[in-house]
Every structure is written in C-alpha cells, then in structure tokens.
Amino acid sequence: MQPFEYSGANGPSRVIFGQGSVSKLPDEVKRLGKSAPLLLSTPQQKEQVQALDGVLKNGSITPVGLYSNATMHTPTHITDEALQYAKDCNADCVISFGGGSTIGLGKAISIRTGLQHICIPTTYAGSKQPTRHCICMPLMILGDMTPILGETADGKKTTRSDPKILPTTTIYDVDFTMTLPESMSATSGVNAIAHAVEALYARNTNPVINLLSLDGTKALAESLPIIVNSLQDVEARSRAQYGAWLCGMVLGAVGMSLHHKLCHTLGGSFNLPHAETHTIVLPHAIAYNAPNIPETMRKLAEVLPESDGDAIKGLNVLLTKLKVKRGLKEFGMKEEDVDKAAEIAVSNPYWNPRDIEKEPLRETIRRCWAGEEARADL
Known part of the structure; x- marks a missing residue:
C-alpha cells in the first residue's frame, strides 16, 4: 500500500502509515513537547522494545526507563505498580509497545495521570483508532487503540469510555509486523x-x-x-x-x-x-x-x-x-x-x-x- 498521513476531522487523532515510518517517532514525541518517555512492554517483549531505545536516541530523545510487566486484561494492581515506577522515573509520557496488554496499561496510566501516551501496537487487534494521548505503531495488534479502557479487579472486567483515552498519533510501520507469528x-x-x-x-x-x-x-x-x-x-x-x-x-x-x-x-x-x-x-x-x-x-x-x-x-x-x-x-x-x-x-x-x-x-x-x-x- 502507498504511505499516507491522516488527521482526524473530529478530533486530535493523527495517523502516519507506511514502511519505515517508525523513524518519525522521535519527531512525534517532540511535537507533543515531551522529552522523558517511559517504555512499557510485557515480559515477553522486553528485548524487542529495547530496539526503540536506538530509534529515540537517534532523534535526541532518551527513555527514562522500561516497565516490562504489562499483563493481560489490565489488572489494577499492575497499573498501580507501573504508576509508581513512572513517578519514580520522572516520566513525562509513556510509550507502550505490544498488543492489548501493553496498550491497555498505557491507557490506564494516561487516564489516571494525564501523561501523554505513545502506543506502538504489535498485533492487529490493537491497531485501533488513536486515542487522544497516544502515538501508535502497530506491528500487528489487538490492543484496543480506542477511547475505551477495559480493566480487571477482583476477577471481573469492566470497561469505560472517555475521549481523554484517545491517542494523538498512530504510526503504522509494516516492518514491525514481519515477525508476528x-x-x-x-x-x-x-x-x-x-x-x-x-x-x-x-x-x-x-x-x-x-x-x-x-x-x-x-x-x-x-x-x-x-x-x-x-x-x-x-x-x-x-x-x-x-x-x-x-x-x-x-x-x-x-x-x-x-x-x-x-x-x-x-x-x-x-x-x-x-x-x-x-x-x-x-x-x-x-x-x-x-x-x-x-x-x-x-x-x-x-x-x-x-x-x-x-x-x-x-x-x-x-x-x-x-x-x-x-x-x-x-x-x-x-x-x-x-x-x-x-x-x-x-x-x-x-x-x-x-x-x-x-x-x-x-x-x-x-x-x-x-x-x-x-x-x-x-
């Protein structure tokens, strides 16, 4: 498919679609006026997400840390732990790398703190409509890039919808999808x-x-x-x-x-x-x-x-x-x-x-x- 850029007519959503578009990530972070991102991933994707470190540093952006314990269905106790980690690192935004587990955590942090949320989805399901504080780059996801957040507490999953959950920019780079099983x-x-x-x-x-x-x-x-x-x-x-x-x-x-x-x-x-x-x-x-x-x-x-x-x-x-x-x-x-x-x-x-x-x-x-x-x- 041909590369393209799209800006939503009814909100602050922005899509950058095309092979190699991940290189634009540092510019998008700067466009949001941020400089201290915290990376988020699951334990299984800890090594993969570290590839973003070089991409960001090439654009003079240095991540302040990596929280790699994102968990399926966004348990609230994991969110609480990640919130404390973000505070300790003095993060001014979060970058979630992965599918629904990681993106859900990024959304949960963003709605609680107001931190900008930069998403890098890695499955098709998570390649969803950007939400206001999010920059997304799917590999291929199911991670719910929408104004909807699902969380689990005491064995029950509940959902809520809020425009503040919407990402600002989504970067779709097909190169990240090639190793998806x-x-x-x-x-x-x-x-x-x-x-x-x-x-x-x-x-x-x-x-x-x-x-x-x-x-x-x-x-x-x-x-x-x-x-x-x-x-x-x-x-x-x-x-x-x-x-x-x-x-x-x-x-x-x-x-x-x-x-x-x-x-x-x-x-x-x-x-x-x-x-x-x-x-x-x-x-x-x-x-x-x-x-x-x-x-x-x-x-x-x-x-x-x-x-x-x-x-x-x-x-x-x-x-x-x-x-x-x-x-x-x-x-x-x-x-x-x-x-x-x-x-x-x-x-x-x-x-x-x-x-x-x-x-x-x-x-x-x-x-x-x-x-x-x-x-x-x-």
Whole structure:
C-alpha cells in the first residue's frame, strides 16, 4: 500500500502509515513537547522494545526507563505498580509497545495521570483508532487503540469510555509486523474484525461507520489467509494493518453489543486470552443475533470470501483457513464454567439487537467452549 498521513476531522487523532515510518517517532514525541518517555512492554517483549531505545536516541530523545510487566486484561494492581515506577522515573509520557496488554496499561496510566501516551501496537487487534494521548505503531495488534479502557479487579472486567483515552498519533510501520507469528497474526486480525462486525449493527451506527467496517473487514478477511501461509508477504501485511486501523476507528465511535459482553465476561472472569477469545466467540455471537440483523448479514456476506451469501459460513470458512483453535476449553475453561459465564453475561447486558435470553445464551457459550462450528438455530 502507498504511505499516507491522516488527521482526524473530529478530533486530535493523527495517523502516519507506511514502511519505515517508525523513524518519525522521535519527531512525534517532540511535537507533543515531551522529552522523558517511559517504555512499557510485557515480559515477553522486553528485548524487542529495547530496539526503540536506538530509534529515540537517534532523534535526541532518551527513555527514562522500561516497565516490562504489562499483563493481560489490565489488572489494577499492575497499573498501580507501573504508576509508581513512572513517578519514580520522572516520566513525562509513556510509550507502550505490544498488543492489548501493553496498550491497555498505557491507557490506564494516561487516564489516571494525564501523561501523554505513545502506543506502538504489535498485533492487529490493537491497531485501533488513536486515542487522544497516544502515538501508535502497530506491528500487528489487538490492543484496543480506542477511547475505551477495559480493566480487571477482583476477577471481573469492566470497561469505560472517555475521549481523554484517545491517542494523538498512530504510526503504522509494516516492518514491525514481519515477525508476528502465524497464530497471533490470525487471532489479532479476527479480533479487529469483531469490532467492525458489531459496529455494523450498533444502535448508533451510521453510513460512514458502515463503510469503514466493511472495508476493514474485507481487507483483513482477504489478507489474513495469505499471511498465515506466507508470513513475509509485505503487501498482505500492509493490507492487514490498514484493515485493523479501520476496524479500530469504528470501535471507538459506536457502542458494542453481545460479542464484546461475552468476551469481557469470559476473559475477565476466567482469565482467557483476549484475541483468541474474540476469535472463538465472533461467529457464535453473530449467529445468535442473525435473526434480527438480516441487512447486516447480507452486507457482511458480501465482503467475506467463500461465504456463498451466508455470513456465518463465511466466518466459519475464514477461521478454518486461519487454522485457529475453536474451543475455549483449549485455553483452560471448564465445562462447569459455562453456567457461571451465562449468569454473569445476563446480569448487566449491553444493548443488543436481539433480547438476551439465558438459555439460548448459555447454549451459545457452550458451543464456544466445545469448539463447535457456529450455526443460526437458536
């Protein structure tokens, strides 16, 4: 894809898209008037994030430290620890490098302190709409680059939305995506698709959101199968990155429904991996809602390869091509947890185009647990 720059018409968001664009990171830090960034990562990405040290120093910016304990689902006790570390380092901004775990931590720090947040996402799911205090550079993510923050405390995950969570600049550099493994490329990409799909039938959706959602879904659905079979395909990686950005833009613009409620319930309450959970739940949540969203199902089928006019079939085919795990039991969820998950999900439901009924919902969760193919028969 051709490089481009984009400045949001309705907010301070800025996107820099193109191969090698990470070199512009120091200039973006200076543009924000900052000079003492704290780097954030997970323990697994501690060595990778240190590559940014040289990029920043080449632009006369010296990081004041590295906090490398970012954790899935953004536990509040980790946020408290990172806040103290940022204070001790006298950081004037934070740079999060990674997927949802790291970006979530950066957002949590930013909303609590007002520190500028510079994001460098490394999965497709996190390649989302920049939030006001964030500069993002995806490798390929599922890290929620939106005005939405999900946090976990006492075994329950809650979310909140605030324009102050939005990043200022997102830098999309395809070079950072080339080492993303097959499975993470696939699940983080489907995680991004999930945001777009729910936006199609959101209560406050609109024609512009529909255009972004469908184009983002199409770009990812076409590029992800290429990537899992050819990890070094630069054009496919660029298309996926572009699709992830579009999908992220819609997540912050409209409300979400059953799919996200289920994923927050399952992830926060049973400590299930974020992108993998979204991947498993997506076709089942769509199948649950299918009777009430015929126009969405028609539009979705048109952008999913090999759907034959059936969006649920299209999603099932896509997940088969991506060779992803299909059952929550493969990630440690027990069968007896199905009832508990259903109770939590119906206790405080999101708006949804179909009424949330406990028994059909329980069966939906059971199918997710068992790894069955989705079907619209509830």
